[in-house]
Amino acid sequence: MPPLVPQFPPGPYYGVLARFAGPRELYQACERVRDAGYRRWDAHCPFPIHGLAAAMGLRGSRLPWIPLVTGLGGAAGGLLLQWWVSVKAYPLVVSGKTLFSWPAFVPVTFELGVLFAALGAVIGMLALNQLPMLHHPLFRSTTFERVSDDGFFISIESWDPKFDAHETARFLERLGAAAVELIESGDRD
Amino acid sequence: MAHGAKTIQQDEFHLPPGSRWQRLPAIAGALGLAAVGTSFALRGGDPARFYHSWLVAFLFFLSITLGAIFFVMVHFAAKAAWGVVVRRLAENLAATVPLFLLLFVPILLGLRELYPWAVPEHVAHDAVLRGKAAWLDPTFFSLRAVLYLGTWSLLAWWYLTLSLRQDRTGQAALTRRMIALSGPGLIVLALTVTFAAFDWIMSLDPHWYSTIFGVYFFSGSVVGAFATLILVAAALTRSGILQQVITVEHFHELGKLLYAFTVFWAYIGFSQFFLIWYANLPEETTWYLRRTEGGWLTLTAGLAAGHFVLPFFFLMSQHTKRRRGLLAFGAAWMLVMHLLDVYWLVMPSYLEGGPDLHPLDLITLVGVGGPVLAVFGLLLRRHALVPSWDPRLVESLGLENV
Numbered sequence: 001m002p003p004l005v006p007q008f009p010p011g012p013y014y015g016v017l018a019r020f021a022g023p024r025e026l027y028q029a030c031e032r033v034r035d036a037g038y039r040r041w042d043a044h045c046p047f048p049i050h051g052l053a054a055a056m057g058l059r060g061s062r063l064p065w066i067p068l069v070t071g072l073g074g075a076a077g078g079l080l081l082q083w084w085v086s087v088k089a090y091p092l093v094v095s096g097k098t099l100f101s102w103p104a105f106v107p108v109t110f111e112l113g114v115l116f117a118a119l120g121a122v123i124g125m126l127a128l129n130q131l132p133m134l135h136h137p138l139f140r141s142t143t144f145e146r147v148s149d150d151g152f153f154i155s156i157e158s159w160d161p162k163f164d165a166h167e168t169a170r171f172l173e174r175l176g177a178a179a180v181e182l183i184e185s186g187d188r189d
Numbered sequence: 190m191a192h193g194a195k196t197i198q199q200d201e202f203h204l205p206p207g208s209r210w211q212r213l214p215a216i217a218g219a220l221g222l223a224a225v226g227t228s229f230a231l232r233g234g235d236p237a238r239f240y241h242s243w244l245v246a247f248l249f250f251l252s253i254t255l256g257a258i259f260f261v262m263v264h265f266a267a268k269a270a271w272g273v274v275v276r277r278l279a280e281n282l283a284a285t286v287p288l289f290l291l292l293f294v295p296i297l298l299g300l301r302e303l304y305p306w307a308v309p310e311h312v313a314h315d316a317v318l319r320g321k322a323a324w325l326d327p328t329f330f331s332l333r334a335v336l337y338l339g340t341w342s343l344l345a346w347w348y349l350t351l352s353l354r355q356d357r358t359g360q361a362a363l364t365r366r367m368i369a370l371s372g373p374g375l376i377v378l379a380l381t382v383t384f385a386a387f388d389w390i391m392s393l394d395p396h397w398y399s400t401i402f403g404v405y406f407f408s409g410s411v412v413g414a415f416a417t418l419i420l421v422a423a424a425l426t427r428s429g430i431l432q433q434v435i436t437v438e439h440f441h442e443l444g445k446l447l448y449a450f451t452v453f454w455a456y457i458g459f460s461q462f463f464l465i466w467y468a469n470l471p472e473e474t475t476w477y478l479r480r481t482e483g484g485w486l487t488l489t490a491g492l493a494a495g496h497f498v499l500p501f502f503f504l505m506s507q508h509t510k511r512r513r514g515l516l517a518f519g520a521a522w523m524l525v526m527h528l529l530d531v532y533w534l535v536m537p538s539y540l541e542g543g544p545d546l547h548p549l550d551l552i553t554l555v556g557v558g559g560p561v562l563a564v565f566g567l568l569l570r571r572h573a574l575v576p577s578w579d580p581r582l583v584e585s586l587g588l589e590n591v
Contacts, residue, residue, distance in 0.1 A: 050587075068505075103459075
């Protein structure tokens with residue numbers, strides 16, 4: 001996946017966007033969308049709603065594995081670097097201690113472990129979220145501007161196996177959506 | 190949202206009448222008294238061993254109550270809401286600290302067996318000890334012990350008293366008073382814990398000194414306190430008490446703090462070792478030389494692995510912290526490690542060759558722990574298990590981590 005080119009559903013439509021009246025309505029609708037078996041969809045709201053992840057049926061994030069691996073790698077790299085410098089490349093006896101004086105290497109090993117774990121967490125988070133993203137098809141909807149004010153939305157993407165432009169829109173209307181609209185794909189204009 | 194429909198009756202905040210927890214004071218008290226009697230009866234055979242074992246047991250349980258006082262005050266200092274549902278358990282744990290005034294008596298009786306500076310003939314031939322004689326003086330030492338234990342007792346009882354008054358009156362002003370004292374209280378706690386660690390543990394080896402030593406003792410204490418809180422909360426909820434109140438979210442938070450202080454302990458422990466190792470000054474290295482020779486090296490390495498490396502990975506994932514059984518196992522493990530840590534601090538000044546287990550080690554542990562648990566059990570029985578009119582209780586009940 002090349003950077004700065006986010007992956008969106010192929011085809012004429014990005015998906016269906018539905019606006020709900022408030023957090024309670026959004027929460028209940030999410031449970032129904034989850035139970036209907038949709039997989040590629042998302043909820044959008046102006047503030048975090050506790051428990052929404054469970055209502056959406058989100059599984060645990062894969063993100064923690066990235067900083068674990070990069071952090072352990074950074075620590076191992078830090079230790080290896082110091083071993084190579086002090087034992088192989090330029091052996092030098094300092095204050096009568098052995099060449100591989102491991103206590104002296106702990107701070108750098110620790111700091112590099114922290115640094116690489118932090119970098120792994122930030123870069124991994126950006127990568128998994130496909131960020132930075134310069135444009136998103138949902139921004140074609142003028143209603144969607146309310147997402148940072150008082151709008152509560154569910155978007156179901158067209159590459160969901162259960163997606164059908166008409167059926168999915170009807171389904172969201174039945175869930176009590178205040179407004180439902182079809183969002184066109186970005187690469188058509 | 191998810192918990193909108195939860196209703197909790199006030200009587201769920203008390204131990205139910207038929208609960209096994211009602212018998213805790215009687216059982217723990219009886220076992221404790223029997224153990225105190227047995228240990229004093231066995232003292233004649235090996236007085237030095239008795240006093241060292243007693244000191245380990247005393248410090249182990251005292252450190253847990255000190256960690257609990259710290260948790261109560263830091264909770265107010267941070268104006269935290271999440272932990273209100275477990276704060277009363279910590280307040281009760283902290284309120285056992287006056288008992289340690291009594292439990293300190295055997296240490297005063299054994300001063301000459303424990304501390305080289307308490308033996309005048311020894312001091313007369315030791316220039317370093319003569320120089321420290323003004324501070325390391327049996328009378329001054331005893332007065333300081335009363336000052337430390339008295340200060341902690343006042344802090345712990347003041348917090349419990351105000352918290353209980355709020356149970357009756359529901360005044361939010363009490364919360365503001367408890368917040369106002371928490372800042373100065375934490376400073377007082379930091380200073381008294383530091384000097385107590387200097388007096389009671391560092392002076393076992395009176396030539397040796399380390400300025401970070403108080404922080405090291407403190408870090409282990411907080412690990413012990415969070416491990417105990419997790420175990421008590423897990424045991425209570427497992428027996429059906431506070432099941433709706435202390436949820437997986439609270440265990441998750443307690444687990445995070447246990448994890449954080451496990452790492453903090455390693456950080457402080459290594460910081461102390463690191464500077465002494467680097468400078469390599471004979472008067473400082475003796476303490477570590479003793480602990481890296483013979484059988485003590487095994488315990489030192491075991492602590493590094495068991496008190497840091499293994500729990501660092503075991504407690505890292507939220508999957509562990511969000512499962513009561515796994516977290517309780519981790520907490521029990523850390524409590525054992527904390528006990529070994531205290532043993533490792535005290536015993537090498539007595540047992541030169543390496544650690545060895547003596548029946549008195551276990552008997553004194555029951556002797557100190559029994560009365561402490563009995564008082565803790567009495568407090569659990571007597572008062573609500575949760576600060577029922579705390580202004581942040583509802584927020585705490587609805588805690589969500591994700």
